[in-house]
Amino acid sequence: MDSTRWEQIQTLFHEAAxxxxxxxxxxxxxxxxxxxxxxxxxxxxxxxxxxxxxLLDRGVxxxxxxxxxxxxxxxxxxxxxxxxRIKEILGEGGMGVVYLAERDDLGNLVAIKVLRDAWLxxxxxxxxxxxxxxxxQLNHHGIARLYDANTLEDGxxxxxxxxxxxxxxxxxxxxxxxxxxxxxxxxxxxxxxxxYAHQHALIHRDLKPSNILVKRDGSVRLxxxxxxxxxxxxxxxxxxxxxxxxxxxxxxxxxEQIRGERTGVQTDVYALGVILYELxxxxxxxxxxxxxxxxxxxxxxxxxxxxPSIAAQHTAETAGHAHLPAATKAAWSDLDVLCLTxxxxxxxxxxQSVEAFIRDVDHYLKGEPLEAxxxxxxxxxxxxxxxxxxxxxxxxxxFAIVVGLVIFxxxxxxxxxxAALAEAARTQRIQRFMTxxxxxxxxxxxxADDLRVVTLLDRGVQEARSLDTEPxxxxxxxxxxxxxxxxxxxxxxxxxxxxxxxxxxxxxxxxDSPETAKSILALGSLRDAQAKYDEAEKLIRQALDTxxxxxxxxxxxxxxxxxxxxxxLEDRGAYSQSIAILEQTAPLYSRPGSAPADLADTLHExxxxxxxxxxxxxxxxxxxxxxxMYKEIYGDRHPRVADILINLGAVRYDLGHYxxxxxxxxxxxDIVQAWYGKDNADTAADLTILARTGLRESL
Numbered sequence: 001m002d003s004t005r006w007e008q009i010q011t012l013f014h015e016a017a018x019x020x021x022x023x024x025x026x027x028x029x030x031x032x033x034x035x036x037x038x039x040x041x042x043x044x045x046x047x048x049x050x051x052x053x054x055l056l057d058r059g060v061x062x063x064x065x066x067x068x069x070x071x072x073x074x075x076x077x078x079x080x081x082x083x084x085r086i087k088e089i090l091g092e093g094g095m096g097v098v099y100l101a102e103r104d105d106l107g108n109l110v111a112i113k114v115l116r117d118a119w120l121x122x123x124x125x126x127x128x129x130x131x132x133x134x135x136x137q138l139n140h141h142g143i144a145r146l147y148d149a150n151t152l153e154d155g156x157x158x159x160x161x162x163x164x165x166x167x168x169x170x171x172x173x174x175x176x177x178x179x180x181x182x183x184x185x186x187x188x189x190x191x192x193x194x195x196y197a198h199q200h201a202l203i204h205r206d207l208k209p210s211n212i213l214v215k216r217d218g219s220v221r222l223x224x225x226x227x228x229x230x231x232x233x234x235x236x237x238x239x240x241x242x243x244x245x246x247x248x249x250x251x252x253x254x255x256e257q258i259r260g261e262r263t264g265v266q267t268d269v270y271a272l273g274v275i276l277y278e279l280x281x282x283x284x285x286x287x288x289x290x291x292x293x294x295x296x297x298x299x300x301x302x303x304x305x306x307x308p309s310i311a312a313q314h315t316a317e318t319a320g321h322a323h324l325p326a327a328t329k330a331a332w333s334d335l336d337v338l339c340l341t342x343x344x345x346x347x348x349x350x351x352q353s354v355e356a357f358i359r360d361v362d363h364y365l366k367g368e369p370l371e372a373x374x375x376x377x378x379x380x381x382x383x384x385x386x387x388x389x390x391x392x393x394x395x396x397x398x399f400a401i402v403v404g405l406v407i408f409x410x411x412x413x414x415x416x417x418x419a420a421l422a423e424a425a426r427t428q429r430i431q432r433f434m435t436x437x438x439x440x441x442x443x444x445x446x447x448a449d450d451l452r453v454v455t456l457l458d459r460g461v462q463e464a465r466s467l468d469t470e471p472x473x474x475x476x477x478x479x480x481x482x483x484x485x486x487x488x489x490x491x492x493x494x495x496x497x498x499x500x501x502x503x504x505x506x507x508x509x510x511x512d513s514p515e516t517a518k519s520i521l522a523l524g525s526l527r528d529a530q531a532k533y534d535e536a537e538k539l540i541r542q543a544l545d546t547x548x549x550x551x552x553x554x555x556x557x558x559x560x561x562x563x564x565x566x567x568x569l570e571d572r573g574a575y576s577q578s579i580a581i582l583e584q585t586a587p588l589y590s591r592p593g594s595a596p597a598d599l600a601d602t603l604h605e606x607x608x609x610x611x612x613x614x615x616x617x618x619x620x621x622x623x624x625x626x627x628x629m630y631k632e633i634y635g636d637r638h639p640r641v642a643d644i645l646i647n648l649g650a651v652r653y654d655l656g657h658y659x660x661x662x663x664x665x666x667x668x669x670d671i672v673q674a675w676y677g678k679d680n681a682d683t684a685a686d687l688t689i690l691a692r693t694g695l696r697e698s699l
Contacts, residue, residue, distance in 0.1 A: 012042045030293040079152055081112055084160060092116075096128065100163060110147060111163040115156055125157065132159045134225045137200055142193030143222045164221040166213035173279055180325040180335070181365060183279045186220065188361050191272060193222040195354040198265050205263060207271035208252045209278070250293075251284050255301040255345050266347040269357055273342025273350075280325075280335055281311035285343065305343065307336040334364050341372040461497065475504035479519050486526050495530075498523040514557060517546035521561055528568045537572070540565050559588035559598070567605050575613035582606040600629040607647060616651050623647045639682075642671040646689070658696045665690040 012031055016024045024046060032039040079086070084101040090111060091098045101112045115128045135146035149159035167175070169190070173183055190212055197204060204211075204225060211224045250258065254270035257263055277285050285305035288296040305311070309332035327335065338360055344350045351357040351372070360370045464477035482497030501519040509515040524539030544561035551557055562585040569578035582605055589599035607622035627644045634640050649664030669686045676682055 009038065009041050009045070012038070013045045016042060016046060026293050030297065033294075033297075081158060081160070082148060082150060084110060084112060084148075086112070101160070109163045109165075110160050111144075112158055112160050114152075114158040128157055131225050132157070134202055135159070135161060137202070138197060140193055140196040142189055142220050143196070162221070164213045164215065164223070166215040166221065169209040169212040169214055169220070169275065170278060171209075172214035178325065180280070180327050180331070183325065184276075184361050184365060186214065186218065187272070187276055187279065188358060189220045190222065190275075191354050191358050191361070193220065194268050194272065195358065197222075197225075198268070198354060203263060203265060204268050204271075205257070206249060206252075207268055207275065208249050209275060212275075250296050250300065251286070251288055253300065254347070256347060258297045258300050264347065265353055266350045269342050269351050269354060270344075270347075272354065272357060273339055276339050277305070277308050277311070277343065280308040280339060282315040283311060285311070301345070304345075305340070308332075308339050309336050331364075334370055337370055337372050337374050338364060340374075461493075471504050471508055475501045475508070475519065478504070479522050482526070483522060486529060491526065491530055494526050495523075498526055512546055512550070514547055514550050517543040517550075517561075518557065520546075521564055524568075525564050528564070528571055531571075533568065533572045536568050537565075540568055554588070554591060556588075556594070556598075559585055559594075559602075562588070563598075563602050563605065566602075566609070570605060570609045570612065573612075575609050578609040579606065579613065582609060596629060597633050600626050600633065603629070604644070611647065611651065616655060620648065620651045623651070637671050637674060639672065639675055642668045642675075642686075645671070646686075649689070649693070653693055653696070658693055662690065662693045665693050 012028060015031075016028055025043070028039055028042055032042070081101060083103050083105055085104055087100045087102055087109075089097065090100050096113050096115050099112045099114065101110050102108070103110065115125065132146065132149055135144070136149075139145065144162045144164055147160040147162065149157070151157050166172075169186070172178075172186075176182075178186070190207075194204060194207065202225070204222070206224060207222075211222065213221050213223060215221070252271045252274045254263070254267045257267060274285060286296075286299045286303065288299065291299065306314070309327075312332075341349070341360075342351055342357055351360070356371070360372055362368075363370050461481055464474055464481060467474035467477065478497045478501040482494045482501065485491075485494035485497065498519065502516065502523055505513070505516040505519050520539050521543035524536050524543060527533075527536035527539060530536075540561065544558070544565060547555065547557045547561050562581055566578045566582035566585060569575075569581065582602060586599065586602050586606065588594075589602050603622050603626045607619045607626060610616075610622065611619035623644050627641065627648070630638065630640045630644060645664045645668045649661040649668065652658070652661040652664065665686070669683070669690055672680075672686050673683050
């Protein structure tokens, strides 16, 4: 075991050992995530530690509690806290105990927070000290104020703060049966206190109703800055991050907190959104009561909550909640947007500040339109032409391009809020349209001159060059058009477009990005078609290396890169290497969700490589399998099917089975001649193959 792993185990062991036994496993499940080995190691240490029989083996905290028990609180009452006299205990948390105290000379009530078991953990003392320093910086009517601080004779730190005689936020609303407007006005007061903290570079990170008390006069006080953080200190070490995860309240924690990522002002915005959700719907957005820590984390980070309007209706129907406010359908529509924008899983899509959240609260209260807008559903794209099309007419091609351009410019006129989402969808639509227009294999693209394809593509290139203000879309169109030029044998035009796509994406995304690798792969495939094998291999391996390092293992781009490399190695005559890489690629395309055509194409290349390597039986078996797949995908009389029949005939020809080879060759000629006609180079080539087979059979 390396030292880093052992240090990680030790750190988690000591943090878990500080907690009560029933809470240890839950804490470790959250801290270890998917690392079951790490969880098992720490649990084993805790189990072994719990078997100790001596006083020291059981730990100081355990021993102290067993010997002293409730006498600890009794002894505190006798301690001297300056001019303050302890009256009763108000509450107790994982880090400290809060007492109600009275100042003898003035007679006013205060709250005294005392660090519990101060001698056990330097980290706990540091968090206590941080909270004290934070409160000292804040002077706002909505935040409980710090009055005094000191230590007991034994070194235990304590501080005196404002005593808030109030009830938690949700209890106040339910007790007073407040209207929606009243709830929003009170939440606005909370937002003002949080905004004040943000202006002083402090993020609370544990906002929840129990930390927000409402007094009888309707004023609010924000409490418990125990895990608050200075904004400039947010890049915390791993052990501090785990501590924050342990102390936060998952139900109100933002997804980035659950994942242990960097937090910011949007983290507090998310918690305010959850509080608003609870005030509107009478329940939390996610029911975590019966979930494990892993299940709770998955719900918060991946699931979308029901709209508050729907949740409120469900709560009223199932629980008969008497304290839920009423609102019109139009009002609920705005409340849904207000709440769900604050709770968006992507921090960049939330309100970017509490001030922005307050502005929309004010807009709602004044009956004005909100600044936030609901998310639009992404466009669902179907294919303009499916894979079984047999011919493309010039009129259909022009119509499809016009439709694509109309949609392209229509999307440009959408609102600024949807521009980022629309750009990705727009690019995908253009690519799918142009690719599907000519897809189906090089032969099935049809005679370019008859379809005036070059004219259409030239128009597409001219249109793409006008997209200088949208370079990402321009690069996608360059790559798509270049690929089509390559299929039609127009290598010079393809070369220019693909190099432009690479240059544009390098400037946008950097040279080592998956986006740039996509264009580099396309350029490498062109070099393969040009028989420039050295340059092709360099480019394709560069794209594969980038995708392997930057993308998940099951990303389709990795399989596509491997397929291109396998095809190149086959073209170079490196058949054994080609077979090895293609055998690795086929399982990637066998996963659920993969397109059957991608797997069929990979097996087709693998069959070819085995044929050229002299592995006839393997090649024949693969071709038989691909034949069934292509017939299922394209139909019985498609050029792709003819390609496989040619391969099957070639295997039989090389093995000397000329009559069987002739049967396959005649099927090929029948399909190709029906597809392209008699006056076609492909038809002539297949006639030559058939004649060769017939000649051998007659000898």
